[in-house]
Amino acid sequence: MGKVIVITSGKGGVGKTTSTANLGTALAMIEKTVVIVDADVGLRNLDVVMGLESRVVYTSMDVIEKRCELSKALVKDRRVENLMLLAASQRNRKDDIRPEQMQDICEKLKEEYDFVLIDSPAGIEQGFHNAAAGADEAIIVTTPDLSAIRDADRIIGLLQNEGIEPINLVINRLSATLVRKGNMISKNDVLDILNIDLIGVIPEDTGVIASTNRGVPLVHTDRSPGAEAYMRIARRMIGQRVPIPDMREDSFLDQIANWFSRNK
Amino acid sequence: MDFRSLFTRKSKSSSIATQRLQLILTQDRFEVSEDSMKKLQIELTEVLAKYFEFTMNSVSMSIKREGNSYVLMADFPYSKTNKIR
Structure with missing residues (x-):
């Protein structure tokens, strides 16, 4: 019996589809069936990101x-x-599907994958409820900015109400340079505010x-920081203990300051 | 004095963002207006002021997520000089 994980965010454009495509691919690369x-x-895009748009014949x-x-509607990568x-x-439209119907599809899929x-x-309406209906667990994707974090907080509350657990966090598009310069909310501040478990940090990767x-x-892609980060998350998803590497968010000055305060 | 403040001219935009976010989320999680929050803050301070010497508006409130529930936290700055009435 497999696991159903909903990848969600509240706000649009933070990397849900990119994360789904990469985590799905990464899990399959480490020999899982996905x-x-x-x-x-109504606004499908996962087929495009996967490069499978010409192969789609049937839909959910x-x-x-x-x-x-169901088995005939699945497109092979x-x-x-x-x-x-x-x-x-x-x-x-999103309200053409009912939560029970999504749940039914998920139940059948997790028997085999x-x-x-x-x-x-994106959003907190019917489409989100349908997506979460059959989920056992959730991954929240956020970027380190005010609106994305605010929306993530709202979504976490809704998922908790539905009894979905665990809810893990992916911080996407973090720029260590901007954090160092004091122009981006740091990983620790995001974690402090949302207070859920972190499963990975994806660095900004053009x-x-x-x-x-x-x-x-x-x-x-070999040697891409984003690719490596997604591979690490996939390994954590299958239960391996992979540390989250430090992105050197502290500036040189902070490090000196920390050294002084440690040695007081 | 903070060693770092010697080298930073103005407050960093990330700390402004974090502070704003804390305030926004406290309101979101409370599901009350800014006005009601201010009122609650004042009334709480008034109650405590019966027992302690407080300057008004010195209380700060926030809601933190702890697992599946929320914890309401109110911070009252207290010093030894704030003697019990």
Whole structure:
């Protein structure tokens, strides 16, 4: 029996789809069987980020309306074994699906796959509730800025009300340089405010743009800091103890100051 | 005196952001208006002022997430000179 994990954020544009694509790919690369599900009905994008848009024939809507079998609607990834995509319908609206129907799909998928990752739409309306309906666990993606953290806080409250646990945090697009200069909220401040468990920090990596252009998830790129961070998260997701590396957020001056206060 | 303050001219935008965020989230989590929060703050201070010497508005309140529940915290700066009435 596998796990269903919803990847959500509240705010749009913080990296939910990118994270779903990369974590799904990374888990499949370490020999897990994975389905990534696009729950963003009407605004689907996971197929594009995965470079699978030309292969999508059926969507979750076709499964719900019994036009096709669930197994037939799954699109096989082009690069990694054991990785499948269930696309969302582009012609429907989010309230055309009911939570029970999503739950049903998730139940069936987790019987056969180790991981079912649900790419949630932004917002806190029906689409989000559908995405979370079948989830056992959640991963919150946030960027270190006011609006994303505020929305993440709201989403955490909603997920806790639904009894989803654990809820883990991914801090995306952290720039150690900006934190050092005092122009970005630091990892520790985000953690202090949201007070949930951190599962990984993705450094700002411009490689993401090229990877989306090509339709090849970043984890396929060697020596990319973002790819390495996603691989580490995947390993933590399968229970390995992988430390979260320090990004040297402290400036040289802070380090001297810390040294002095330690030796007082 | 903080060693670091010698070298920083103005307050960093990240600390302004963190402070603003704390305030915003306290209001979000309370689900009350800024006005009601101010009122609660004043009334709490008035109650405590019956027993301790306080300067008004010296109390700061926040809500922190602890596991699945929230903890309301009110900080009253207290010094030995604030003797019990």
